[in-house]
Amino acid sequence: MQAGPFPCEMLDLLVVDDIESSRLVLGRALEQLGHRVRLAADGESALQLIQRDPPDVVFLDLLMPGMDGFEVTRRIRAIERQDRWMPVIVCSSMQGDEHFGQALQHGADDYLVRPVNPKLLVAKLSHMAWLLHLQQELRATAQRQRDIHDHISDPVLTLDAQGRVLDANLAACQRFSLGSPAGLVACRSEDVMGAPLARLVEGGEMVLRDARGEQFPAEVRSSTWQEGGGTRYTMVLRDLSEQRALTRAKDEFMAAVSHELRTPLTAIHGAVSLLEAGRGGELAPKARQLVDMASRNARRLSRLIDDVFDLTQLEGERMAVRCEAQEVGPLLQEALSANQGVVVGQGLSLVGQWRESDLAAQVSIDADRLGQVLANLISNAAKYSPPQGQIRLGLEVGPQRVRLSVSDQGPGIPPEFRARLFEKFSRAEPTANKTKQGLGLGLYIARLLVERMGGTLSLGTPKHGCEMWVDLPPVGQGLRQPLWLVDADPERAARTARMLGADWRVQLAAQPARLDRSSGLPQAVLVDPQGQDAADALFEQLRVLAPGVPVLVFSDAVDERYAHSEGLAFLPREGSTAGDLELALRRLHRHETIWQDL
The missing domain is CATH 1.10.287 (Helix Hairpins)
Structure with missing residues (x-):
């Protein structure tokens, strides 16, 4: 709050009055206060001066012939710049408040009664100067924020709860409306960039469309905030093409x-x-x-x-993983035989532990790639095993998974390292094995291979040493059929794959063209397109690559009506559980929803 009179710097003032004596008296009083003063004898002259060189404050007589002060005030407000407030103080010698109230309704900001009280004049000017100072600071702050906003190289847009654009920086205007802000404001996100609000709020990697209709990969980061009781979403879009x-x-x-x-x-x-x-x-x-x-x-x-x-x-999704149903027994025997010499050569032993009846269990895997995974795990176990230590290759068969395990008698994994054990370039060197070196790629590659075969690689919980678990879904459980999952967002695709569980052998791909079709067509296709425009191209590709295969659209980027118009089953992503997804796939498989020849 202002504690006292604001130090009033020189203002540019305009005095409008048809009576010359009144005009000169007020003008001289304002000049004696140190201000620049211009005079106008009628409303038309005043409006011309305002349009040519706007003053800081206008002192306006109400009762003038021709265009009176009420009409001048109204016209001033009509021509006033939106970013610059021009205070209007009306003056009159008439008694009563009615005409002053009417002037305020027409847009005046304050009033003075003639003859003017000098102290009151100084106080009102000081108050107006304070308000103009605040206006200047706010305008400078707003311009600074706009300049910062426009110098962000990534497009930044703010949308309302209906997905309409409220604000956009220069980069967004150039990308989505060829430089014109008018081409964005109030437009829906689907029309501007080819993605619905729900998908943008979810964030992550997706495919967007620019003003030329060209698609490009982007990473979207979203923040939600409130303004005037309404929800706002601010999106930062980063082009991933480069x-x-x-x-x-x-x-x-x-x-x-x-x-x-x-x-x-x-x-x-x-x-x-x-x-x-x-x-x-x-x-x-x-x-x-x-x-x-x-x-x-x-x-x-x-x-x-x-x-x-x-x-x-x-x-780069260029490695072919060809999965076939095979008994697990021969795979384990081959792993023992192939790695025995290397382990024994290091003064260690490699043994197998399983029940004979479990060796007949079948898993759908690529035998060469599984052998590579087991060789990596056995080599890793040998690296950290003590002299004369034993490495065990184990097997457990349950109703929902077949678990292969590799365990050793080494020092185990440090607790602080377990969370990033399977990440790229991660290495934990126990103190007793400082000389053991590597790139930290082995377990990361093993994890990717196991996931490509529909399984999981995880760290076990032995009392001593270290144990790695390779969990694979058994053949013959539930539908246990091959399924293609097409989604350009890798994080969202991984979440969907985890929802599917062990009932499906999932092959992930960002685009249909990257799917491995050497082992034949899948039993179903699960897709999440990046908006309707991207969906049209995606569905067209799948019609060619997977004719007759039932398809489930699991997405918030397109609606149910659109999916059904394409002859496809639909399940919204938002609010759906893993059980909902499984039920939808079972219905899809049972009813054999197929592509329609549209």
């Missing part, structure tokens, strides 16, 4: 480097193996030590190259 291109370039480069390194490394490893076998003659003890060291490091380098190559293939 990031995706860089990622593809990186993956292609790493794949090319891995490929180019393999050829000379194979030759080196082959030559060292020949030396170890004595093909170059008998080796002296010191020479054999050098050859053994070269052989170990060649194998280690080969594993690192394999890891890098597998990583680029998996993350």
Whole structure:
């Protein structure tokens, strides 16, 4: 609150009065207070001066011939800039408050009674100066915020609860309306960027549409706030096109480097193996030590190259995982046989623990990739096992899962590291094994492979040592049929896959073209398109790739009417549970909803 008279700096004042003596008296009084004063004898002249050079404050006589003060006030408010308030103080020698009340209704801000009280004049000017100062500060703050807003390189939009655009920064205007703010305000998000409000609020990665109708991948971050009793949503949109291109370039480069390194490394490893076998003659003890060291490091380098190559293939969705129903027994026996020599060579033992009756259980997996996972887990267990330690390869068969386990007698996983154990480039080096080095890719690659086969890789809870669990859904439980899950948002797709549980063998892909169709068509397709425009293209691709396959649209980006018009079953994502999704898929499978030839 203002504690005293505001220090009134020089103001630009306009005095409008048809009586010259009154006009001059008030003008001289204002000049003596240190202000710049302009004079006008009628309303028309005053309006022209205001339009040409707006004053800070207008002193306006009410009773003028022709255009009176009431009409002048109304016209001032009509031509006044929205971002600049111009105070109007009306003056009159008439007694009574009625005409002053009428003037205030027409837009005046204050009034003075003639003859003017000098102290009251000073007080009112000080008050107006204070209000104008506040206006200037607010205008400067608003402009500063707008400049900051417009200098954010990512599009930023604010929407109301109906999905209409209320505000947008310069980047959003350039991206979604070719630079025109008028092309965005009050428009719905579906029309502006091809995505409904519910999908934008959910956030994450999605496909949007710009003003030219071109689609682009984007990451959306949303915040919710309240204004005047209404809900507002502010969205920050980051274009991922360049990031995706860089990622593809990186993956292609790493794949090319891995490929180019393999050829000379194979030759080196082959030559060292020949030396170890004595093909170059008998080796002296010191020479054999050098050859053994070269052989170990060649194998280690080969594993690192394999890891890098597998990583680029998996993350780029270029690795084919072909799952077939197989008995688990031969897979375990092969894992024991393939890894026995490596384990024994390190002074350890590898044993299998299971019931013979469980070996007949069937799982749908890619045998080569599962062998790779088990080899990685056994190698990891050997790395941290004590001398003469034992590694156990186990099997447990339950009604909902087949669990393969690899356990060791090592120091275990530090508690603070367990949460990030299966992340990329994560390494926890126990104190007793400081010399054990690696890229931290093995468990991450193993997790990706297991998930591609519809299973999970997790850390067990043994009393001693470390135990890894590979849980795979058994064949023959529930529907247990292959299912394609198409969703461009990887986080949302992962949530959907977890909702499906073990009843379906899920193959994930961002686009239908990336699905592996070598093992035949799925029993069902589950899709979540990025809005109606993206849905049209997506459904067209699936009609070609999966003719006759029942499809369930599990999404908030399109509505039920649209899905049914395309001949598809529909389940809204919002509010649906895993049970709802399972029931919808069972109904879909039983009733054989198919594509309609529209």
